[in-house]
Amino acid sequence: MPDDERPDEERGGGGIAELPVFTTKRMLQTGAVVLILLVGIYFLFPKLVGLGDAVGKLGDADPVWIGVAVVFSIASYATYIALFKAVVGGDDLRLTWSETYQINMAGVAATLLFSAGGAGGVALTYWALRKAGMRRREVARRMIAFVSLHYAFYPLALIVFGLLLRTGVLNGENSVELTIIPAAVAGIMLVLGVLVTLIPADVEGKLMPHAHGAHTRSFVEWASRVPETLGDGFRFALSLFTHPRKGGLAVLGAAGFWAFSIGVLWASFHSLGIHVPLAVVVQGFFLGMVANLFPLAPAGVGAVDAGMIGAFVLFGLPEETVFPAILIFRLVSFWMPIPPGVVAFFQLRNTVHRWEAEGLPIDRDTGLRPAPAGSTLQKVK
Numbered sequence: 001m002p003d004d005e006r007p008d009e010e011r012g013g014g015g016i017a018e019l020p021v022f023t024t025k026r027m028l029q030t031g032a033v034v035l036i037l038l039v040g041i042y043f044l045f046p047k048l049v050g051l052g053d054a055v056g057k058l059g060d061a062d063p064v065w066i067g068v069a070v071v072f073s074i075a076s077y078a079t080y081i082a083l084f085k086a087v088v089g090g091d092d093l094r095l096t097w098s099e100t101y102q103i104n105m106a107g108v109a110a111t112l113l114f115s116a117g118g119a120g121g122v123a124l125t126y127w128a129l130r131k132a133g134m135r136r137r138e139v140a141r142r143m144i145a146f147v148s149l150h151y152a153f154y155p156l157a158l159i160v161f162g163l164l165l166r167t168g169v170l171n172g173e174n175s176v177e178l179t180i181i182p183a184a185v186a187g188i189m190l191v192l193g194v195l196v197t198l199i200p201a202d203v204e205g206k207l208m209p210h211a212h213g214a215h216t217r218s219f220v221e222w223a224s225r226v227p228e229t230l231g232d233g234f235r236f237a238l239s240l241f242t243h244p245r246k247g248g249l250a251v252l253g254a255a256g257f258w259a260f261s262i263g264v265l266w267a268s269f270h271s272l273g274i275h276v277p278l279a280v281v282v283q284g285f286f287l288g289m290v291a292n293l294f295p296l297a298p299a300g301v302g303a304v305d306a307g308m309i310g311a312f313v314l315f316g317l318p319e320e321t322v323f324p325a326i327l328i329f330r331l332v333s334f335w336m337p338i339p340p341g342v343v344a345f346f347q348l349r350n351t352v353h354r355w356e357a358e359g360l361p362i363d364r365d366t367g368l369r370p371a372p373a374g375s376t377l378q379k380v381k
Contacts, residue, residue, distance in 0.1 A: 073336065
């Protein structure tokens with residue numbers, strides 16, 4: 001029996017290992033680095049470049065618009081959780097809304113540990129789903145589908161708004177560098193995503209007849225898992241996207257997350273009396289978020305801030321107005337959700353301990369833990 005289909009107790013090592021990155025030492029180290037970055041970015045940098053006291057300008061923000069930004073932020077996380085439940089927590093693995101909330105909000109805290117593409121959140125989610133009883137390959141398939149569907153609207157938005165800005169349909173700076181080039185790169189990303197769906201489901205079966213020798217066959221068996229899982233995940237995401245009746249909640253969740261996140265930024269500008277064309281807000285948001293891939297800054301601290309500030313400056317907005325607006329956006333959309341995310345992490349650990357205390361064997365056919373009456377984890381009959 002393949003290793004990822006065997007129950008944890010048969011693999012040795014006492015079951016699925018604890019998530020290694022969540023140690024007290026690591027949390028304290030990361031917290032210290034983030035604190036230093038915050039002081040440098042929000043207090044020292046504005047003074048060095050002549051922007052004055054950017055933090056002090058928060059006192060001029062309209063509290064009503066700040067409240068609107070907070071509401072948009074809550075809605076963005078709610079739709080993100082809905083997307084996760086529809087793609088990962090539904091079907092066979094019936095996670096409750098409470099369990100889904102814990103996994104996702106704990107992932108918010110986990111992003112403090114890694115920056116690139118939210119790797120900390122991905123690691124924590126993998127750990128939680130494995131603890132829930134899902135097989136490794138199924139976890140990978142669901143997470144690939146989740147991430148690909150989630151980010152599908154990223155290139156779509158860059159293409160649509162880039163073209164609308166360039167053609168003058170929407171008002172705003174329409175230079176080629178800010179419209180057509182991002183749209184072209186986004187188009188390449190979409191084409192690559194579609195090509196991934198063409199990877200055959202049985203790569204191993206197609207390659208094995210050409211493998212000679214035990215070592216070669218073993219390598220083919222191992223290497224074929226990656227493209228097979230990748231193709232399965234992208235096809236699953238595409239099936240949700242193209243069948244609204246089946247994946248309506250997932251699609252609405254993915255689109256809603258980006259829409260409400262952009263709403264936070266839009267309200268942040270308005271809180272300071274800055275009126276920016278909506279198309280510029282959308283394009284600047286997505287161009288700035290590319291900096292989140294910078295791997296050295298915890299949670300993208302500094303990279304995303306600088307990326308967004310730079311994007312909107314290129315769109316013609318003055319630095320002294322962009323900086324405090326981006327500061328408000330980051331405070332509301334990123335820093336405010338972290339405390340409940342930390343609480344959710346400890347709630348999730350208690351939930352995982354409860355799952356483990358139930359001591360239920362993993363079903364060898366489905367790779368899931370069948371649940372007793374009244375349990376939150378249920379096996380589909």
